[in-house]
Amino acid sequence: MSAEIGYTTIAELSAGYRARKLSPVEVTRALLARIEKLDGALHAFVTLTPERALADARAAEEALGRGDARPLLGVPVAHKDIYLTRGIRTTGGSALLADWVPDEDATCVRRWHEAGTLMLGKLITHEFAFGLQFPGHRFPHARNPWNPAHIPGGSSSGSGAALAAGLVHGATGSDTGGSIRGPASFCGIVGLKPTYGRCSRTGVLSLSWTLDHTGPMARTVEDCALLLQALAGHDPADPASSRAPVDDYVSGLRGGVRGLRIGVPRNYFFEGADPEVERAFEAALATLRGLGAEVRDVRIPSLAATHSFLLIMLAEAWAYHERDLREHPELYGDVLRERMLGGALVTGGEYMQAQRIRSEICAEVAAVLKDVDVLATPTSPKPATPYAVATDPEFGFPRSNMPPFNITGQPALALPCGFSSTGLPLSLQLAGRPFEEALVLRAGHAYEQATEWHTRRPAV
Amino acid sequence: MSDELSLQELRDRMKAAGITIAEHRLSMVRKLLSDALVHVRARDWRASKTVEPAVRFSAGGEGRP
Numbered sequence: 001m002s003a004e005i006g007y008t009t010i011a012e013l014s015a016g017y018r019a020r021k022l023s024p025v026e027v028t029r030a031l032l033a034r035i036e037k038l039d040g041a042l043h044a045f046v047t048l049t050p051e052r053a054l055a056d057a058r059a060a061e062e063a064l065g066r067g068d069a070r071p072l073l074g075v076p077v078a079h080k081d082i083y084l085t086r087g088i089r090t091t092g093g094s095a096l097l098a099d100w101v102p103d104e105d106a107t108c109v110r111r112w113h114e115a116g117t118l119m120l121g122k123l124i125t126h127e128f129a130f131g132l133q134f135p136g137h138r139f140p141h142a143r144n145p146w147n148p149a150h151i152p153g154g155s156s157s158g159s160g161a162a163l164a165a166g167l168v169h170g171a172t173g174s175d176t177g178g179s180i181r182g183p184a185s186f187c188g189i190v191g192l193k194p195t196y197g198r199c200s201r202t203g204v205l206s207l208s209w210t211l212d213h214t215g216p217m218a219r220t221v222e223d224c225a226l227l228l229q230a231l232a233g234h235d236p237a238d239p240a241s242s243r244a245p246v247d248d249y250v251s252g253l254r255g256g257v258r259g260l261r262i263g264v265p266r267n268y269f270f271e272g273a274d275p276e277v278e279r280a281f282e283a284a285l286a287t288l289r290g291l292g293a294e295v296r297d298v299r300i301p302s303l304a305a306t307h308s309f310l311l312i313m314l315a316e317a318w319a320y321h322e323r324d325l326r327e328h329p330e331l332y333g334d335v336l337r338e339r340m341l342g343g344a345l346v347t348g349g350e351y352m353q354a355q356r357i358r359s360e361i362c363a364e365v366a367a368v369l370k371d372v373d374v375l376a377t378p379t380s381p382k383p384a385t386p387y388a389v390a391t392d393p394e395f396g397f398p399r400s401n402m403p404p405f406n407i408t409g410q411p412a413l414a415l416p417c418g419f420s421s422t423g424l425p426l427s428l429q430l431a432g433r434p435f436e437e438a439l440v441l442r443a444g445h446a447y448e449q450a451t452e453w454h455t456r457r458p459a460v
Numbered sequence: 461m462s463d464e465l466s467l468q469e470l471r472d473r474m475k476a477a478g479i480t481i482a483e484h485r486l487s488m489v490r491k492l493l494s495d496a497l498v499h500v501r502a503r504d505w506r507a508s509k510t511v512e513p514a515v516r517f518s519a520g521g522e523g524r525p
Contacts, residue, residue: 304499305499307495307496307498307499308496308497308500310492310495310496311496311497311500314492314493314496326479334482334485335485335488338481338482338485338488338489339488339489339492341479341481341489342481342489342492342493344473344474344477344479345470345473345474345477345479345489345493346493346496347473350497350500353500353503353505354496354500356505356508357499357500393485394487394488394491396491396492396495397492397495397496
């Protein structure tokens with residue numbers, strides 16, 4: 001029963017609750033049993049909260065009895081462990097915070113709780129959400145359910161692994177250079193990096209203020225839309241939070257892509273791409289064309305300088321961590337520590353030039369998005385990296401297809417579009433104009449419903 | 461200016477910043493910064509337009525492009 005429950009969609013779960021075929025308490029017990037059985041090998045969770053989950057489930061059961069119709073009522077979720085949780089340990093994946101128990105919830109945690117979700121626990125993150133899987137972590141690394149010899153991506157590694165293994169129905173992630181979309185890509189699930197300012201960062205440990213985004217991860221586009229609906233909206237406590245109206249992300253999902261103009265940036269995103277990734281991507285474009293979308297090539301030359309975003313990320317991470325790095329260097333994993341110290345070596349002038357490059361990229365992308373509605377790219381140029389490669393301290397910061405949309409702040413969705421010959425998931429990235437999450441989700445949903453990739457399960 | 465960050469320049473910057481990086485990690489940090497600096501160092505910034513360092517839509521939500 002637990003595998004069947006673990007892989008239901010949120011809509012199916014809600015329908016089961018309302019038809020009295022399922023109960024939140026039974027679902028919670030089934031998932032806790034599944035976590036008990038599988039997580040010893042997967043390491044997706046850093047902290048389990050069974051008592052809290054069962055208390056939430058009982059509350060959801062009572063609310064259902066009163067006819068409460070909230071769409072996320074009784075939906076099992078877990079949070080990346082950089083989201084503060086009141087009364088529950090929040091480690092940031094770091095020895096520095098290994099025993100820290102915050103006295104307040106992050107805004108996103110509170111919003112999902114108010115929406116009726118039930119919290120199963122906290123999900124492992126790469127140390128302080130720095131996107132690479134270094135040795136020297138205080139906590140074990142999460143494993144990729146599709147193949148434990150490959151990484152699940154990061155830094156929202158536990159979120160990706162837990163969803164792919166059917167342990168939760170929704171998870172929070174954060175994305176500074178691809179940390180929602182990377183695990184979504186490598187674990188064969190769906191992840192949305194919303195527009196910068198669309199979802200609150202209050203109560204979420206920062207990596208890089210001007211690049212950090214919070215957002216939902218799930219197994220289907222519709223689940224992602226339902227979860228985003230409860231997260232999105234102005235938060236006065238977050239200085240970057242937007243007052244833009246929140247769209248209805250769910251009701252428009254079935255609008256299809258007929259007439260939608262999809263641009264394919266043929267430069268940058270295909271450099272060094274695995275041929276299997278390219279084939280899967282071209283097949284995805286053919287599917288979208290078949291659904292009525294108009295697909296055309298575009299060029300965004302300034303993206304050649306994307307990698308300079310690292311100067312921004314490193315300098316801002318140093319600004320955030322400087323005092324702890326100077327006073328408690330031994331509490332950082334040694335490889336992460338030395339890389340973060342690199343942020344102290346970025347000059348003020350170099351930081352500003354990187355921001356000028358950022359402005360050029362923003363301007364070019366905005367110009368392209370006057371002629372097309374959505375951009376499509378492979379989410380990652382390669383499938384999940386082998387563990388032995390990714391955990392080598394000399395493994396560099398690889399060129400990636402995701403940072404361009406951290407630079408621009410526009411919404412970007414990652415969703416499954418195939419598998420490699422070795423059985424690893426491949427992923428399609430769709431990016432839209434700022435605050436047009438609804439359109440991006442609609443395009444993703446149309447593609448997803450025309451394919452079966454999202455229905456495949458790893459043999460865990 | 462060389463496009464590559466030299467080991468000596470890395471040491472000079474460490475001294476100026478008042479930090480120490482383990483000797484066996486210097487090549488790793490030098491590569492990280494060199495890769496990130498490629499496009500910044502390759503350009504003559506005097507020829508570039510002055511542009512404000514911010515995304516172009518309003519994070520306050522007033523101005524969709």
